Amino acid sequence: MDTLTPALDSSSLPPLSIIESRPDGLLDPEAARYNLTVKIDFDWQAGDSLTITWAGTPGPGSYTSPRIPIGGFSRPFQTHIDNLLVVFNFERTVIVTYTVYRGSEPPVTSQPLPLYITRINQLNLPRPFIRQADNDGQGSELNVSSLSEFTLRINAWLLGRRGNPFWLKLKGTNADGSDFEATYWQAPDNVVDDEFNRFGFFEQNFPAAPLQRLQNRSVLSLSFMAGLQGSQDPLLSQPFAHRNYIVLTGAPSGPRISSVTDPDGGEILNGADTRYSTVTLSGSASDTVAVFDGATRLDTADVVDGNWQYVATDLTPGSHEFTVRLADGSGSVSNPWRINVLMQSSVLTIVEAPGNINLDPLRAITTLTALLYLDLQPTDMVSVTVTAADGTLPAGSHTTTPVEAGTTRPIRIPLPPRLVAFSIGKIMQVSFTYTRGASAQVTSEPLRLNVLPISRDRLLAPVITQANGTDILDLKDVQSGGRMLFGLWPHISVNQPVWLRFEGQSDLGQHDLQMWIGTSHAVHRSWITNSAYSPSVSANYLRLLIDGSRLFIYFSVNLDKVANPDTATVFQTREYTIRAVP
Template identity: 50%
Template sequence: MNGQDTKLVTEELPPPYIRESRALDLLNPLALRHSCRIVMEYDIEPGDRVSVTWAGAPGAGSYTSVFFPVGELRPLEVGIGGIPLVIFNLGMTVTLTYTVIRGNSAPVTSQPLILYVLPIALSELPRPFITQAPGFGTGLVLDVSALTEFTLRINAWPLQASGQYFWLRLRGTNANDSVFNELLWSAPGNVVDEKFDKGFYAQNYSADRLKGLKDQSRLTLEFMVGLQGLLDPADAQRFAHRNYIVSTTGSTRPVIDSVKDPLGDDVADGADTEHGSVTVEGTAVAGEQVEIFDGLVSKGKATADSGRWKLQVTGLTDGQHELKAKALYGEGEVSRSWTINVMLKDRQLSIKESRDNITLDPLEALQSLTAVLDYEMEPSDSITVTCTAEPGTPAAGSHTTNPVLAGNIRPRVIPLPVPLLAFSLGKKLVFTFTYTRGASLPVTSPPFALNVLTIPTAEFVAPVITQANGTTVLDLKDVTAGATLLFGGWPHMAMGQRIWLDLEGTNTSGASHNLNLWTGTRNSVHRSWASTGSYSVTLAYSYLQQLRDGSKLAIRFRVNMDQVADPETAVVFDVREYTIRAIP
């Protein structure tokens, strides 16, 4: 083919993709912490010249390369500066294209790859700490009574680069109840330079400033970084706070610092909860025991391993509960109380298929997902129910029903789309309802969260080669016209779920003989498969005949239930293996 005579059009230039991140429309910025390789797969001709464009935030957030020859390496790919580009586009949408010049023809630009650059998850960022706290800064109680100095430290963070400014502020309460607020690190004095060569930055301070804090008060460390090299703290990335309980007297009194419901959500001191069990956590002298009381009733004992203890408190009834921790050492000091109000009988919204209003087994909701509403409704109320998936879940994983009238039957039952569950397996799904009464403003209920369980592995049955007739031996004389690989269905199977299929074997020379048939970025469950629960594909004899006699053929199949093409999060089916019997 003469490249000078072949005209290009945009439709012949498929979108590029990023080697380090094959997601269809989301880009995890941490995937580009080491490199960013743009891959272009089109019908290349030797004389082509190509330029790559990353169109994002103006200035440093965008990039266009010079035109370069395609060379001989396939697929064609080129590296661009990943970190500088991605940090200017966090939480923004970028467009990737490439432009081809063929011969003397005008440049032609490819179809775009449009990506939303995710913000950096706070869980991926280090938190500042004081090294003198228990567990080299990870413990909660900071005893300053015997300290002469303390060390503030921050470890290196993802996407760190020279020239980034950083800030650290300490907030707390002084002994006289006045506000303690000190900015210890700030721009332009604190900037990433050679001081981070060891992978962290640390600085010592006199402990006198901490000894003036109120005993048993909270000290918060607030850290942020100007990832884009800007001096204005308003543009900085905020990291998760580090909190300590300050002990200025060396007290050994236990502390309750956290109460969580079965969903893992915090129940603040004085707050309400719809659950009859909670997990109480706190601090005490390392290695010693505490006893937890609900009023005067003991709820059990816990040991403060490394200074921290935890106990699940169950059997809580409707009403107010005052929780305390008593030291089973020393003089038996008692913690400050933590009060919660249990409201088991006031649930206005529940999901019929959830047996405990805490978890939702997807196998209990194969045919239906039902919201049950029981509030002081009027027949003419217009009601909608909203299901909201966790952040980062595709939009199809959330849903709001069409408005319906409350009617006269109590409780009011409203069906929800069953396919929602496939997007939230192993995650939290939050439900609310909203009603509008006459000309009044809409009223929305408090959120009701359920932990959606994962589907047991045994429910994902590996595909089979029908010519093996139910055995683990594949005789190649039976598949000279190709082998039929038969797939069934699985719970909550849906059209659009991304699928991956790989064959792994050994050829007659003893070398690996592998074949990638399906890739999640390109292959998905189609309508016919989803509706019938069955699909088959032919494995070419040209591949099978090269397998060594007596070797193993492994069939590896995976599916992304949430329809996001990511091999790391895909459900892995059991590997199906066959022993090859070659034709003599």
């Protein structure tokens, strides 16, 4: 006897769910930062298909998907819709449904899911800042007295994407009491572009003269807005929280030392230690200054546009207190700046870090070796400790098993090369410890190594194999989905979080997909074992790309295994031109 296929009706089609929403029917835009995920579960039949409808603000705030042949999928079915829909529906209720098509029966629409989209929380949005302000722009004071330029910066924001226009105004009080208001960024000149997306921020330099005409100790407010909907109408833009500074415009009463840096450009704080015997002093003054190390006059430094700079060389180990005063002897002595130059010992060296300053990760892919040049007794027990920077996972630090010093010099102690990945872009400290008989162990001063970033030419972008090595992707070749190919990179390791995002264009506008999020996606063992990984890209996503548009693929990895998109190593961007001719 034939089995009857049950007829469709709305009561048999329960509401879908949005994974990122709360059980009480609210959707926080922060939760939809990366994806908007639809989950559908009903007793479908082979041959069934469905469409998904998001009924919100008319136009770009609403969406109906193409038909999806659901019959071959296992339950429940999950797919992504564009999270850009969220920004058109702040403080609105949307109705989300799906409609099922079965044979010759009339289509049937499911029970509805009402969803209220809350307004975006400004605490989840970055604030603009001026980099020359205290604490690299995050402090409360901005001293403009000696600046020739200042740098405005904004970091990438929640639900932002290519084409978003943005505006920035500065407001304050001029020295004569009048209002100061100036627009530094505005549409259509300022929009999010590929470079913004690649680096995660936008910054620009401007002359400091207008700020130097402000009233001393007055408030300067930075007001930023972004058109999350893509509109260049500022009335439709999203305001961000203001950044406020107390502006200091009065010139210093005497010469000042404002910073001391090492040859690598690293700042040496007042009272801090340094391994370098050459440092650069910078500051401000009204005329040529004489530079002193304690009571010893070193030399003079010329003043250009109110600023001076002096390079102190051949500093001996120990404490140094620098001051400056006008070369003619008039005026007051500057603020003191104290540094401590550490004794540079060649007792401990790292073979892969010539000079014991910088470690190129590409030199330490297969080996990481400590050499000890120390006159120890053969029976002394020696170990080496690698300590990663604060905030690094414990696996980034390691102490070797103690071994006898023996008679061969230098003592060669291998270290695990896997440690390098945890410290890329950070400082790695290496020290050694030895124990003699029953005596207390002796530990050396740490050797501080600056672990350099991996050269970007070794961070190759993934490819879609159906493009056959070209920059053209024909959609007729990916009707069943795209096949990606990822290779290996230097210091790849299991459980490194990975991030993968696609950006493209559909008939409705921006068409993006956050395929991987580092909090739930990571490198697995078979990826490394097979020297490659080939996941699929949803055909439902690819088929909506329009002819002639560009598809961008952004891939990044947290080499230190801490899932954070802001600290991930960014690979080269892959770009395809779409061919979608029927």
